[in-house]
Amino acid sequence: MPKDNRILIAIGAAVAVLAAVAIGLIFSGGKKSAEPPPAAQGGLTVDVADAPELNTTRELRCYVDGQFVGMATLVDCARRNGLATDALDVGVDETGALVAAPTASFAPPPSAPGDLAEAEAPAATEAPDVAAPEPTTAAAAQCLRHTGSDWRSLSSSMSLNACVQALYAGTCVTPGDALYGRWGNTTLRLVPRRVEQSQDNNRFRTLVEQDRSCQFPDLR
Incomplete structure (x- = not known):
């Protein structure tokens, strides 16, 4: 093949490649992405777990x-x-x-569970008269959630820490509100930034603090 013909073929191939690239850019440049912008995907997040600093005059x-x-x-x-x-x-x-x-003014403590706790409690067995040990977080007891109208059992045998996690991990409440649960004879109450406990369903004290992500790092 003459040398001139090879040069012409090479030039023609290069022109064809450039034309294909140009056509591809023209067609692809006119299309818009079907995905919404990142701001639209993120949505609005309101963090109610962390209040700003207050002064006495605000x-x-x-x-x-x-x-x-x-x-x-x-x-x-x-x-x-x-x-x-x-x-x-x-x-x-x-x-x-x-x-x-x-604290919990919008959700006062519900009455303690009655028939449900008795029905799902393990059968009592005869035991010698010995002093009952103090309840610990490692002990097992029934874990209940109050749904707003009644009590629902989460487990018939669960440690205190596991019960708190099952009831409240990932959940935060707003000021004045509360969510209630039971671990054995102990009433549990989730209020902003902490879980409280009470033996008499009246006087509550802090059991564990809750972080800004509505989790309980001290229970891990």
């Missing part, structure tokens, strides 16, 4: 007996509720507004 939404009574400072809101300031739960609601309310 006003926030105050609740008394579950009713909004207007804007008030933390000290004034506590006075209206007849409580010390550390007895108020402070956080942000779904709108991002600061809220103060007595």
Whole structure:
């Protein structure tokens, strides 16, 4: 084949490749991605587990007996509720507004389970009269969740730590609200940033703190 023909063939092939690339760019450039932008995919996330720092003169939404009574400072809101300031739960609601309310004021403790606990409790066995040991987190007992109208059993034999995780891991509540559970004869209560426990369903004390991700790192 003459040398000139080979040169012409090479030039023609190069031109064809360039034309194909140009056509591909033209057609691909006019198409838009079907996926929504990252901002649209993320959605809105409201973190109610961590309240901003407060000063004594800053006003926030105050609740008394579950009713909004207007804007008030933390000290004034506590006075209206007849409580010390550390007895108020402070956080942000779904709108991002600061809220103060007595602990669990929107969800008072339910009555202790009756027939359900008795029906699902293991049968008692005869035992010698010895002093009962203090309950520990490693002991096993029935774990119950209060659904708002009744009690539902999660397990008939579970440790205290496992019961807290099963009831509340990944769940946060807003100020003034609470979620209840039972571990044996102990009432459990999730309030903002902590789980509390009570032996008499009346006086509660902190059992474990909850982090901003609604988890319990101290129970791991």
